[in-house]
Amino acid sequence: MNVTKDHLSSNPFREGLRLEKTPEPCAVVIFGATGDLTARKLMPALYNLFLERLLPTGFSVVAFARREKTVEQFRTEMREAVSAHSRTQPLQAGVWRAFAEGIFYHRSDFRETEGFVGLGQLLNRIDRERGTCGNRIYYLATPPDCYDDIITQLGLAGLVESPPRVQGQVPDSGPGGDDQTGWSRIIVEKPFGHDLATAHGLNEMLLSVFRENQVYRIDHYLGKETVQNILIFRFGNGIFEPVWNRRYVDHVQITAAENLGVEGRAGYFEPTGTLRDMVQNHLLQLLALVAMEPPASMEASAVRDERLKVFRSLHLPEPEEIAQCSVRGRYSEGSLAGLHVPGYREEPGVAPDSTTETFVAMRLRIDNWRWADVPFFLRSGKRLPKRVTEISIQFKRPPLLLFGEAGRTVEPNILTLRIQPDEGISLKFGAKLPGQSMRLRSVNMDFHYSTSFGVQPPEAYERLLLDCMLGDSTLFTRRDEVEAEWQFVDSVRLGWQDTSTVPLCEYQAGTWGPDESHALIARDARRWRRL
Numbered sequence: 001m002n003v004t005k006d007h008l009s010s011n012p013f014r015e016g017l018r019l020e021k022t023p024e025p026c027a028v029v030i031f032g033a034t035g036d037l038t039a040r041k042l043m044p045a046l047y048n049l050f051l052e053r054l055l056p057t058g059f060s061v062v063a064f065a066r067r068e069k070t071v072e073q074f075r076t077e078m079r080e081a082v083s084a085h086s087r088t089q090p091l092q093a094g095v096w097r098a099f100a101e102g103i104f105y106h107r108s109d110f111r112e113t114e115g116f117v118g119l120g121q122l123l124n125r126i127d128r129e130r131g132t133c134g135n136r137i138y139y140l141a142t143p144p145d146c147y148d149d150i151i152t153q154l155g156l157a158g159l160v161e162s163p164p165r166v167q168g169q170v171p172d173s174g175p176g177g178d179d180q181t182g183w184s185r186i187i188v189e190k191p192f193g194h195d196l197a198t199a200h201g202l203n204e205m206l207l208s209v210f211r212e213n214q215v216y217r218i219d220h221y222l223g224k225e226t227v228q229n230i231l232i233f234r235f236g237n238g239i240f241e242p243v244w245n246r247r248y249v250d251h252v253q254i255t256a257a258e259n260l261g262v263e264g265r266a267g268y269f270e271p272t273g274t275l276r277d278m279v280q281n282h283l284l285q286l287l288a289l290v291a292m293e294p295p296a297s298m299e300a301s302a303v304r305d306e307r308l309k310v311f312r313s314l315h316l317p318e319p320e321e322i323a324q325c326s327v328r329g330r331y332s333e334g335s336l337a338g339l340h341v342p343g344y345r346e347e348p349g350v351a352p353d354s355t356t357e358t359f360v361a362m363r364l365r366i367d368n369w370r371w372a373d374v375p376f377f378l379r380s381g382k383r384l385p386k387r388v389t390e391i392s393i394q395f396k397r398p399p400l401l402l403f404g405e406a407g408r409t410v411e412p413n414i415l416t417l418r419i420q421p422d423e424g425i426s427l428k429f430g431a432k433l434p435g436q437s438m439r440l441r442s443v444n445m446d447f448h449y450s451t452s453f454g455v456q457p458p459e460a461y462e463r464l465l466l467d468c469m470l471g472d473s474t475l476f477t478r479r480d481e482v483e484a485e486w487q488f489v490d491s492v493r494l495g496w497q498d499t500s501t502v503p504l505c506e507y508q509a510g511t512w513g514p515d516e517s518h519a520l521i522a523r524d525a526r527r528w529r530r531l
Helices: 035-050 072-087 091-098 113-132 144-156 196-207 225-235 271-293 300-313 319-325 451-455 460-470 479-496 513-522
Strands: 027-031 059-063 101-108 136-140 184-188 215-218 249-257 326-332 333-338 340-342 359-364 374-381 388-395 414-420 423-432 440-448 502-507
Touching: 027 113, 027 326, 035 059, 035 072, 035 091, 035 300, 035 460, 059 326, 072 091, 072 101, 072 359, 091 225, 101 113, 101 136, 113 144, 136 144, 144 271, 144 502, 184 196, 196 479, 225 271, 225 414, 225 423, 225 460, 225 502, 249 271, 271 300, 271 359, 319 326, 319 359, 319 479, 326 479, 326 513, 359 513, 374 451, 414 502
Parallel strands: 027 059, 027 136, 059 101, 136 184, 184 215, 249 374, 326 502
Antiparallel strands: 249 388, 326 359, 333 340, 359 374, 388 414, 414 423, 423 440
């Protein structure tokens, strides 16, 4: 028997697609809970879910970290973090007090077996006192080099297979559990490895302790409202899917621009670079949602099967092709929003002779029936003029000879999905200007989430954390998807080894990347969109 109950939330973003479910009572263990991710994203997301009454009775959080703190100290710090970073303001004192009763702190090193034994004892006590039914989520909010230790210790301490339920608690037979015990799941933050070999090794380590249906590889881009809406937009509207193919689409552009630099994260970014940090996960996942075939159902396995087919259809460039289909760049000093900013090599923690790329532009091919000969252009970079992520589908021009010179001035039809910061969808089309003469102009039809629904969309982590509690892995990445993405990225990096063929191009901070990126798209007689 499943104790989840269906109810409609008052938030219209959560209505219509499915009846919302309240998860079973559970405890979320956050490893590395004193880090920035917990303060800025995870705890505000959990608080907002609690505020909207989407969390179950008895829901609990266990912070697992190496620093010495009391429970009260940690709760106070988290209250300050939620006050600063929650999308719902101001913080409601009564709601926070009720939420904070379920927050606990456990100090231990990630390599200490005794610490994990103590964690098990604490979780058992929470099961008894708060009724969490042996259901646990382990969230790895740590650097990747801690993953092996944590996963190994969870297995050794017997914390993956949950203990028998306390008498009187209602069982669950959902993913990761059975009628006699609770369930255990693990959320792994990116990066999922450094290349194909290390990604394969991480997956082998995870699956030596967990089953694949217990592993949730999180990519927060997939939790964004506009990203979730891609499939609804494509497959839920009869006017778009018929033209979503090589017959009508001229090309696709996907841009993820950041105006920030490394912001004190040079230790992570230096060995990673933009190709690994942004293209391998975020941009390729967006591409897959745009390019995938209709799934047989909206079940997780069906959706992820279709995403995987896209990755396996990506043309793997040979080393001699890389110079024609990719550009890599690094920002130099410049001006951004009227302020002088240093170049990448002058950033704190960056090596003076660094060869890490901060900008990538690529032309991709998808070798399948739907997208043959349609180029997909991707670009992502730091210290660009603004923070914006969008997907742009440009359609082929119709024959406009009928309108003479006026027809030649009309821009192509462009459908734009704005992922952030102003979530929405716009469609550009031609229209006649008022008057006696035949004059045409491009106009936009705009849809904005916030103005259309009158509420602020939930943060990506809110949706993803709730889905994990419900056992819904649709918006998480499966092992074979990760390894297929890395196979493509490794082929690009192999071609980049010859720096004389694909040099590291400089671009001034505050500009839209190196000139070579504009030349890349111009070779196809196209140009990057103005954002």
